[in-house]
Amino acid sequence: MKHSLYYKFILGYLAFWLLSFAAISTLSARMMYRHQTEIYAEAMYDEANMIATSYSSVYLGKKQDMDTAYAQLQAVAEFVKAEVWIVNRQGTIVADSAGSARVKTEIEGFDPAGTGNKSYSTGDYYGQFPYDVLSVSAPITGNYNTYGYVLVHVPVSIIWETSNQSLNVIYISAAVIFALSLIILLVFTKTVYFPLKRITEGANEYAAGNLEHHIELNTRDEMGYLAATLNYMSGELDKMEVYQRNFIANVSHDFRSPLTSIKGYLEAIIDGTIPPEMYEKYLTRVIAETERLTKLTQGMLTLNSLDSKGYLSRTSFDINRVIKDTAATFEVTCNARDITFDLTFSEAILMVYADLGKIQQVLYNLIDNAIKFSHHGSTIYIQTYTRNEKIFVSVKDTGIGIPKDSVKKIWERFYKSDQSRGKDKKGTGLGLAIVKEIIQAHGENIDVISTEDVGSEFIFSLPRSAGA
Numbered sequence: 001m002k003h004s005l006y007y008k009f010i011l012g013y014l015a016f017w018l019l020s021f022a023a024i025s026t027l028s029a030r031m032m033y034r035h036q037t038e039i040y041a042e043a044m045y046d047e048a049n050m051i052a053t054s055y056s057s058v059y060l061g062k063k064q065d066m067d068t069a070y071a072q073l074q075a076v077a078e079f080v081k082a083e084v085w086i087v088n089r090q091g092t093i094v095a096d097s098a099g100s101a102r103v104k105t106e107i108e109g110f111d112p113a114g115t116g117n118k119s120y121s122t123g124d125y126y127g128q129f130p131y132d133v134l135s136v137s138a139p140i141t142g143n144y145n146t147y148g149y150v151l152v153h154v155p156v157s158i159i160w161e162t163s164n165q166s167l168n169v170i171y172i173s174a175a176v177i178f179a180l181s182l183i184i185l186l187v188f189t190k191t192v193y194f195p196l197k198r199i200t201e202g203a204n205e206y207a208a209g210n211l212e213h214h215i216e217l218n219t220r221d222e223m224g225y226l227a228a229t230l231n232y233m234s235g236e237l238d239k240m241e242v243y244q245r246n247f248i249a250n251v252s253h254d255f256r257s258p259l260t261s262i263k264g265y266l267e268a269i270i271d272g273t274i275p276p277e278m279y280e281k282y283l284t285r286v287i288a289e290t291e292r293l294t295k296l297t298q299g300m301l302t303l304n305s306l307d308s309k310g311y312l313s314r315t316s317f318d319i320n321r322v323i324k325d326t327a328a329t330f331e332v333t334c335n336a337r338d339i340t341f342d343l344t345f346s347e348a349i350l351m352v353y354a355d356l357g358k359i360q361q362v363l364y365n366l367i368d369n370a371i372k373f374s375h376h377g378s379t380i381y382i383q384t385y386t387r388n389e390k391i392f393v394s395v396k397d398t399g400i401g402i403p404k405d406s407v408k409k410i411w412e413r414f415y416k417s418d419q420s421r422g423k424d425k426k427g428t429g430l431g432l433a434i435v436k437e438i439i440q441a442h443g444e445n446i447d448v449i450s451t452e453d454v455g456s457e458f459i460f461s462l463p464r465s466a467g468a
């Protein structure tokens with residue numbers, strides 16, 4: 001990953017610091033220099049004024065010892081690392097702190113007001129210096145007259161030096177902040193970059209089909225949450241894959257056995273193994289097997305339609321009525337096995353809001369099972385009652401019951417207990433899976449209480465009709 005997020009971040013980070021240092025070395029340096037110039041100019045002006053005041057006393061007729069004046073001039077010059085001149089009105093240097101080096105020199109084009117509004121000027125001062133200086137001037141006045149000027153010059157290089165020293169402080173501070181800001185980089189690397197890398201690796205594994213891959217990330221932040229979500233997603237996809245494989249295996253198995261027996265019977269008829277007088281018996285078996293195949297196909301289609309959401313067409317109807325009608329359809333089977341129904345309704349009419357056709361199927365499957373697994377001459381109890389705004393329906397038999405280790409599995413598609421395989425050859429193992437899907441689609445629950453050799457009770461809830 002050439003242009004990864006990480007490198008972009010580092011590049012941005014370095015660019016930020018490069019620009020910061022560039023800004024310090026240009027903008028800040030200039031600002032610092034200007035600031036220092038002003039400080040210097042102010043200090044120099046104060047000194048110049050001080051000297052000018054002491055000189056003005058000379059012109060006022062007071063006695064002034066020139067030696068002391070020179071000493072003062074030199075002391076001041078030394079103190080501010082400057083050169084101090086006394087210039088008369090015509091622009092002739094009368095005294096110079098650097099000794100007599102420039103005394104009597106005429107300053108060509110001397111204009112004391114040359115600095116304009118500024119109290120200082122920079123440059124070579126009328127060609128007097130081979131380098132740039134900062135110059136300030138203060139007039140020597142007395143008796144409303146200007147007698148001359150005190151000029152103070154400081155080489156610009158000294159001001160640069162001072163401002164650079166202050167700039168160093170900024171550089172060092174910036175360097176320390178730069179070092180400290182590496183912490184941000186470290187935190188980013190640890191909390192964003194590495195987790196993201198692991199998540200990307202995980203996503204690539206999933207894309208390559210390795211759904212068992214687990215993204216190892218247990219942080220309690222957004223990254224951890226994302227990793228957990230992806231782990232959950234891959235887990236669910238993996239389960240789905242396993243489920244689909246099992247589903248196909250089950251379907252193939254359940255289709256193969258009736259097909260094998262159909263093929264066997266028909267071949268035996270054709271090759272004469274089965275004599276014509278036995279045809280009816282075996283063809284009846286063939287029909288029974290095709291019926292089983294039809295039932296299987298029907299069950300699978302029902303389950304498939306239940307998988308796609310938004311299929312319920314709910315209406316309000318009396319559940320007691322539906323129970324009575326469904327039980328009535330089993331009359332012939334019940335009479336044959338001497339099984340009776342015991343219906344108990346807590347209220348004469350119990351209105352529910354559900355999909356009538358689907359609930360009829362639920363009742364049909366439950367009653368069908370209850371009869372299938374009941375003993376000759378027993379009773380099947382069906383009850384309805386209300387509790388907490390819900391209506392409960394219970395279908396109870398006193399039949400063979402369900403072994404403990406099978407109870408959880410009965411809801412699985414194609415599950416048939418070993419006993420029922422022998423007893424009930426027509427069962428597809430889809431009945432209860434369909435029942436559960438329908439009840440769950442209604443947002444309701446179904447449960448079973450069963451004891452082997454005692455009996456089973458299936459209880460499910462339904463929403464009470466709002467108008468009832």
Ligand code: ADP
Pocket residue numbers: 365369370373397399400401402410415416417418420421424426427428429430431432433455456
């Ligand atoms: P089938 O079509 O084979 O009945 P179901 O999904 O309806 O499939 O039931 C699955 C299994 O649950 C049955 O094979 C049986 O072992 C068990 N079972 C369901 N209902 C009962 C019951 N009332 N009594 C005992 N066992 C039951």
